[in-house]
Amino acid sequence: MSRFEESAxxxxxxxxxxCKRNEMLMQKGLKPSSYLKTGTTIVGLVFQDGVILGADxxxxxxxxxxxxNCEKIHYMxxxxxxxGAGTAADTEAVTDMVSSQLKLHRFHTGRESRVxxxxxxxxxxxxSYQGHVSAALVLGGVDVTGPHLHTIYPHGSTDTLPxxxxxxxxxxxxxxxxxxxREGLTxxxxxxxxxxxxxxxxxxDLGSGSNVDVCVITKGKREYLRNYMLPNPRxxxxxxxxxxxxxxxxxxxxxxPLRELVEVIEGGDAMEE
Amino acid sequence: xxxxxxxxxxxxxxxxxxxxxxxxxxxxxxSGQTSLGIKASNGVVIxxxxxxxxxxxxxxxxxxxxTLTPNIGVVYSGMGPxxxxxxxxxxxxxxxxxxxxxxPIPVTQLVRETATVMQxxxxxxxxxxxxxxxxxxxxxxxxxxxxxxxxxxSYFSWKASAMGKNVSNAKTFLEKRYTEEMELDxxxxxxxxxxxxxxxxxxxxxxxxxxxxxxxxxxxxxxxxEVEDYLQEAE
Numbered sequence: 479m480s481r482f483e484e485s486a487x488x489x490x491x492x493x494x495x496x497c498k499r500n501e502m503l504m505q506k507g508l509k510p511s512s513y514l515k516t517g518t519t520i521v522g523l524v525f526q527d528g529v530i531l532g533a534d535x536x537x538x539x540x541x542x543x544x545x546x547n548c549e550k551i552h553y554m555x556x557x558x559x560x561x562g563a564g565t566a567a568d569t570e571a572v573t574d575m576v577s578s579q580l581k582l583h584r585f586h587t588g589r590e591s592r593v594x595x596x597x598x599x600x601x602x603x604x605x606s607y608q609g610h611v612s613a614a615l616v617l618g619g620v621d622v623t624g625p626h627l628h629t630i631y632p633h634g635s636t637d638t639l640p641x642x643x644x645x646x647x648x649x650x651x652x653x654x655x656x657x658x659x660r661e662g663l664t665x666x667x668x669x670x671x672x673x674x675x676x677x678x679x680x681x682x683d684l685g686s687g688s689n690v691d692v693c694v695i696t697k698g699k700r701e702y703l704r705n706y707m708l709p710n711p712r713x714x715x716x717x718x719x720x721x722x723x724x725x726x727x728x729x730x731x732x733x734x735p736l737r738e739l740v741e742v743i744e745g746g747d748a749m750e751e
Numbered sequence: 752x753x754x755x756x757x758x759x760x761x762x763x764x765x766x767x768x769x770x771x772x773x774x775x776x777x778x779x780x781x782s783g784q785t786s787l788g789i790k791a792s793n794g795v796v797i798x799x800x801x802x803x804x805x806x807x808x809x810x811x812x813x814x815x816x817x818t819l820t821p822n823i824g825v826v827y828s829g830m831g832p833x834x835x836x837x838x839x840x841x842x843x844x845x846x847x848x849x850x851x852x853x854x855p856i857p858v859t860q861l862v863r864e865t866a867t868v869m870q871x872x873x874x875x876x877x878x879x880x881x882x883x884x885x886x887x888x889x890x891x892x893x894x895x896x897x898x899x900x901x902x903x904x905s906y907f908s909w910k911a912s913a914m915g916k917n918v919s920n921a922k923t924f925l926e927k928r929y930t931e932e933m934e935l936d937x938x939x940x941x942x943x944x945x946x947x948x949x950x951x952x953x954x955x956x957x958x959x960x961x962x963x964x965x966x967x968x969x970x971x972x973x974x975x976x977e978v979e980d981y982l983q984e985a986e
Binding site (some may be wrong): 574575578581582585587 | 846
């Protein structure tokens, strides 16, 4: 457990100790490992009772679809959710870490977390890594001060907006928002608009695809609508099914257990004085 | 007594094989306000006196029973500020465990880690032991559990226990009253009666605190009005 604590930099800022070594290795021909870039469409908007967040579900590794149904809307607090674009590991780790910090903060203060708290924790972390943590986030939630929606860029700058889009499909989604958004949308209108914007990203951007995830956050309640729309179902399934041709002879059927069941003996660690 | 020459340094054993500072810490606990805990068949209850130094103190701002995780709570006897430090450390450790293993920390693990912290302060230079004993109440997959942690860092699992001022009377009372099949509500009544035994003055919802956890696995501290309801039932 103590190694886990030591891994966080003690004094702020990125530790550049290994940069010289990396440069030397690259000169010698070592290719840096490729990371999973999400190439995404993520959106958020404020409606009359709260905020709605939306995201597509395709994770890409260069030209290959690595995950057809990944989750890009991350939990931060019961009343705050965050969509992440950029490097998947970065968005996961940073939202997980801030979610943990918010939980401790809730214990200490006895109050519901505020969206600006999550915002400040995220942007300070990203700024101290000078953009090397490639996470572009859309943060939304409802707290005592009302509904809030923010965007956070990898270098640590933020915007506060009534509607926002990020990721490679952001222009396609923004086109929908700019033409159809108005203040005081109802829940159903808002969800429909978000789904439309994500679909626009899914169909017009290569980096986005598969399904639509939506999350509606209102005062005291949140609905995480995983796979709200599935506009890309797999339509071709072979009628013949997958079975062996009649000429195949089954020679032997044998079941080999891969692992022996291990018995756990109850004993524990009795404390002796 | 020969021990007095060895009582100033924490990290030196006395000839009788004791660490005198820890004995003194236990004395500090023994002069603290009474607290107790009872493990029932379907939950755990912990309770404590909340005697404030003056009637001018705003009792609503004082909370002795704290939540460490949604399913683990703690009460202390002894020095309040020391308990605050331990509560903070325990909460952080529970959260770190969750981040590493994505599993809520089991009660035994949290107790062990808190006890380790307390033990570290009995073997380091320039620090003193914590002047508190903790009663940790939790409900996890192993069922309801109650642990006591002492300033030395030793911990025990109890079916029912008391600490602080009135400890011997309270323990005798609990020994008589405790049954294994006791349910949570009975346990709360027994806890109230035990506190009443050694209570100076009029017991009310404002000068005791009760925390409990049941099958729902959510630890909660009762509000003064809820405590009053239980008090009236126990009459």
